Amino acid sequence: KNQVEQSPQSLIILEGKNCTLQCNYTVSPFSNLRWYKQDTGRGPVSLTIMTFSENTKSNGRYTATLDADTKQSSLHITASQLSDSASYICVVSERDSSYKLIFGSGTRLLVRP
Amino acid sequence: GAGVSQSPRYKVAKRGQDVALRCDPISGHVSLFWYQQALGQGPEFLTYFQNEAQLDKSGLPSDRFFAERPEGSVSTLKIQRTQQEDSAVYLCASSLVVRSKGGYTFGSGTRLTVV
Numbered sequence: 170k171n172q173v174e175q176s177p178q179s180l181i182i183l184e185g186k187n188c189t190l191q192c193n194y195t196v197s198p199f200s201n202l203r204w205y206k207q208d209t210g211r212g213p214v215s216l217t218i219m220t221f222s223e224n225t226k227s228n229g230r231y232t233a234t235l236d237a238d239t240k241q242s243s244l245h246i247t248a249s250q251l252s253d254s255a256s257y258i259c260v261v262s263e264r265d266s267s268y269k270l271i272f273g274s275g276t277r278l279l280v281r282p
Numbered sequence: 283g284a285g286v287s288q289s290p291r292y293k294v295a296k297r298g299q300d301v302a303l304r305c306d307p308i309s310g311h312v313s314l315f316w317y318q319q320a321l322g323q324g325p326e327f328l329t330y331f332q333n334e335a336q337l338d339k340s341g342l343p344s345d346r347f348f349a350e351r352p353e354g355s356v357s358t359l360k361i362q363r364t365q366q367e368d369s370a371v372y373l374c375a376s377s378l379v380v381r382s383k384g385g386y387t388f389g390s391g392t393r394l395t396v397v
Contacts, residue, residue, distance in 0.1 A: 173324070212286070212373055212388030213325070258324050268313065268377075269338065270386070272324030 172196045173273035175259050181279045186249055190276045192242040192259030200262040204233050204244045207256045207275065216244070216257075249280045284308075286389035288374050294395045295364045303359045303392045307376030311387075314357050316349055319371040319391070328372075331357060364396045 173194045182188050194202070201220045205213035217226040217233040219242075226233050230247045244257055256275040263269065287306040295301050307314050313332055317325035318341075327341040333354035342349070346365075351357040361368055371391040378385060 211390050212375070214388070215386065260324075266338070268315070268330055269327050269341075270315075270317075270325075272317075272326070274322070274324045 172271050173259055173261050175257075175273040175276050177276060178274070179277040179279070181281060182249055184249060184251055184280055184282050187245065187247050188249060188278065190244045190246075190257050190259075190278070192244070192273060194240050194242070194259070194261045194271075194273075196240075196261040196263055196271055198264040199237060199240075200264040200267040202233075202235055202242050202262075203260040203270070204231070204242075205258045205260055205272075207258055209255070213258055213260075246278075249278075251280050251282060254278060254280045286374055286376050286387050288372075288389035288392050290392060291390065292393050292395075294397060297366060297396055298363050299396075300360065300362045301364055301394065303361075303372050303394070305357045305359070305374030305376075305389060307355065307357070307374070308378075308387055309355075311376035311378050313377040313379070314351055315375045315377075315386070316357070316359050317373040317375065318343075319373055321370070325373050328359070361394075364394075366396050369394055369396045 176191045203218045204216045207213040219235045232245045235242045256277050258275040259273040260270045289304045316328040319325040329349045330338040331351045346362045348360045371393045373391045375386045375388045
């Protein structure tokens with residue numbers, strides 16, 4: 170059932186450092202892939218969305234990549250800030266039911282001063 | 283409103299009790315979704331409305347779960363005879379158009395604890 174797998178499960182980095190989060194998926198046929206940020210006690214907020222033909226998308230200090238052939242995506246965070254501490258969730262949609270988001274379990278990121 | 287509003291924020295129910303969770307989507311949003319998020323996990327799809335029509339309820343875990351959106355705006359997720367395994371955060375999301383490739387807006391969720 171685990172159609173979207175994320176790694177690492179958790180990560181601690183120092184403020185100002187960069188980090189990269191990984192996502193592998195088996196969802197097929199593929200429609201799009203999103204990265205969401207979820208603060209504790211809040212709903213997920215969209216960071217990026219990529220379709221099959223896109224292989225990179227940036228949103229400020231966040232850069233997502235997509236390799237649809239290997240079904241892998243990454244989210245790179247540059248110059249981390251304390252406010253980046255949150256869960257980052259990879260979300261994939263199937264082509265035939267693209268309204269239905271399939272979430273990974275997330276990577277819990279903690280940025281320390 | 284400016285965002286998706288869910289109420290209550292927290293609900294403690296005794297096992298066997300019925301509960302009703304409310305979602306106020308962004309005004310004018312056609313699509314509305316309910317997701318269930320267990321502790322430490324990503325959300326899982328429960329059901330989808332397009333206006334007042336419930337087009338997909340394949341994610342509802344049992345017939346104890348029922349959702350409605352009678353006038354195509356506010357939605358209610360009802361859980362009958364709650365069980366401990368129903369404890370989770372229930373998230374509501376809305377989208378302006380059908381099959382949106384962009385903006386799904388999530389509410390902050392209702393945390394249900396069944397004791």
